[in-house]
Amino acid sequence: MNLTPIGVIHSPYQSRVQAPRQGRISNNEIVIEVFPDFTPALRGIDQYSHLIVLYWGDRSNREVLQSTTPHNTKQQVGVFSNRSPNRPNPIAFCVASLVRQEGNQLVVRWVDALDGSPLIDIKPYSPALDSVENAANGQIPNSLTEIAKNRRTDDAGSNQKG
Amino acid sequence: MNLTPIGVIHSPYQSRVQAPRQGRISNNEIVIEVFPDFTPALRGIDQYSHLIVLYWGDRSNREVLQSTTPHNTKQQVGVFSNRSPNRPNPIAFCVASLVRQEGNQLVVRWVDALDGSPLIDIKPYSPALDSVENAANGQIPNSLTEIAKNRRTDDAGSNQKG
Numbered sequence: 001m002n003l004t005p006i007g008v009i010h011s012p013y014q015s016r017v018q019a020p021r022q023g024r025i026s027n028n029e030i031v032i033e034v035f036p037d038f039t040p041a042l043r044g045i046d047q048y049s050h051l052i053v054l055y056w057g058d059r060s061n062r063e064v065l066q067s068t069t070p071h072n073t074k075q076q077v078g079v080f081s082n083r084s085p086n087r088p089n090p091i092a093f094c095v096a097s098l099v100r101q102e103g104n105q106l107v108v109r110w111v112d113a114l115d116g117s118p119l120i121d122i123k124p125y126s127p128a129l130d131s132v133e134n135a136a137n138g139q140i141p142n143s144l145t146e147i148a149k150n151r152r153t154d155d156a157g158s159n160q161k162g
Numbered sequence: 163m164n165l166t167p168i169g170v171i172h173s174p175y176q177s178r179v180q181a182p183r184q185g186r187i188s189n190n191e192i193v194i195e196v197f198p199d200f201t202p203a204l205r206g207i208d209q210y211s212h213l214i215v216l217y218w219g220d221r222s223n224r225e226v227l228q229s230t231t232p233h234n235t236k237q238q239v240g241v242f243s244n245r246s247p248n249r250p251n252p253i254a255f256c257v258a259s260l261v262r263q264e265g266n267q268l269v270v271r272w273v274d275a276l277d278g279s280p281l282i283d284i285k286p287y288s289p290a291l292d293s294v295e296n297a298a299n300g301q302i303p304n305s306l307t308e309i310a311k312n313r314r315t316d317d318a319g320s321n322q323k324g
Contacts, residue, residue, distance in 0.1 A: 041240035048297070
């Protein structure tokens, strides 16, 4: 299973410590550049306000199977139970708010990618398919304010998010 | 960028024509088997009612860049503007409802994977991060009933979803 880079993400974040805990807690504009070979696949994308963005966490640690989270620093949980960028297949998932399209570039908000991260896929966000307002949630707080609050002092080292 | 299979999905769907248009329109129980090497990464997953499941569309066509959708059969749109399984990197995304955990097996609903699809990643679903109730949507209807309705006669051949 080999991935093809379909583009690259340009962000102000050079290292994990500069990036927001989660993309959605920041309103910074991020530029998603789609490579020319794949621009026909963007046709119609301006009909959507929100997109699912998948990118490759090229600076992630793929060996980690459990870690603590910023919201509970006492107990290790599995990486499939948290949103750490460190996981066997470091495919990061963000719901992005589409600000505007400029040809093969999409200006978006809510993406937490480090600068230069390879873009893997874009899908249109559908509330009917993708929104579950009342999902029960063991570790991640239910408000963005709370998610932003629990900033770990060792975020830089651990690469842990939520 | 090489992916490691972390498990396999067992479903009643042997071919695309048997699978639901989208996982969320079916309540069939699907079994996600996580391989033993990765089961420590599941720790704590039973605290969540919903999961993000990423799997590999191993029977997808990676060359397709534009296609029509069941909801508008007259105009081709880019694959980054639709939810077709055919795309350069065939990583399928489902929000899954977790029914129960049985050791290294997760029984879920809302997953549309063909039987035997390689599992790539699991993440906990967070309403604060992942839910956008009012996202504007150009092609995909805003209700599951409508999504289920527009069954194409050529679904089997085109592999197109939404």
